[in-house]
Amino acid sequence: MNLEIILLLETVNFAAEKHKTQRRKDTEATPYINHPIGVARILSYEGGITDITVLQAALLHDTVEDTDTSFLELEAVFGATVARIVQEVTDDKALSKQERKQLQVEHAPHCSHQAKLVKLADKLYNLRDLNRCTPSGWTPQRVQEYFTWAAQVVKGLRGTNTALEEKLYQLFKERGIET
Numbered sequence: 001m002n003l004e005i006i007l008l009l010e011t012v013n014f015a016a017e018k019h020k021t022q023r024r025k026d027t028e029a030t031p032y033i034n035h036p037i038g039v040a041r042i043l044s045y046e047g048g049i050t051d052i053t054v055l056q057a058a059l060l061h062d063t064v065e066d067t068d069t070s071f072l073e074l075e076a077v078f079g080a081t082v083a084r085i086v087q088e089v090t091d092d093k094a095l096s097k098q099e100r101k102q103l104q105v106e107h108a109p110h111c112s113h114q115a116k117l118v119k120l121a122d123k124l125y126n127l128r129d130l131n132r133c134t135p136s137g138w139t140p141q142r143v144q145e146y147f148t149w150a151a152q153v154v155k156g157l158r159g160t161n162t163a164l165e166e167k168l169y170q171l172f173k174e175r176g177i178e179t
């Protein structure tokens with residue numbers, strides 16, 4: 001069998017184990033793992049991405065931020081490139097939420113091409129999810145603020161993947177956000 005298929009299944013299994021107790025914030029409490037799988041699928045099916053390290057990083061992108069996983073563990077199991085991409089898309093939870101959001105806007109243009117791809121797909125998934133259903137406790141204003149902030153981040157990712165960017169800009173347009 002193709003070694004890349006085996007590697008991808010190892011990766012999705014690792015992510016599923018790590019996120020196994022977590023749920024999304026939607027009213028149906030969707031299993032959290034739906035999100036990293038969906039981000040990897042956006043890259044593959046909609047973005048045309050075949051770079052296995054990018055697809056692996058997408059599957060693992062929230063493991064360090066949201067579970068007990070460390071970068072050293074990712075490096076030992078999946079190698080330095082995958083661990084580095086995940087590191088680039090991981091927020092420092094020691095900082096305030098406001099600082100984290102600001103740093104995403106500032107850092108986006110300086111990320112590697114691979115990390116920019118994961119960031120585009122992460123934002124596209126989350127914005128579609130917000131259109132699908134409002135997370136528990138979120139006001140319409142908070143939803144709109146997330147779109148406005150995401151547009152700032154996505155602006156810094158310009159020139160990374162035409163298909164994904166076009167879909168993102170369409171969502172911003174529908175919200176009346178100038179880009």
Ligand SMILES: Nc1nc2c(ncn2[C@@H]2O[C@H](COP(=O)(O)OP(=O)(O)O)[C@@H](OP(=O)(O)OP(=O)(O)O)[C@H]2O)c(=O)[nH]1
Nearest residue numbers: 023024025026035062065091097122126127129130135146
């Ligand atoms: N739209 C949506 N988002 C949900 C849901 N459940 C969990 N999330 C996660 O919440 C994050 C966005 O919510 P915020 O309030 O902005 O961020 P916070 O997690 O730092 O509090 C995203 O994290 P992230 O993937 O790390 O991305 P980022 O926005 O922090 O870059 C997203 O994956 C849901 O049902 N709908």
Ligand SMILES: [Mn+2]
Nearest residue numbers: 035061062122
């Ligand atoms: Mn995410």
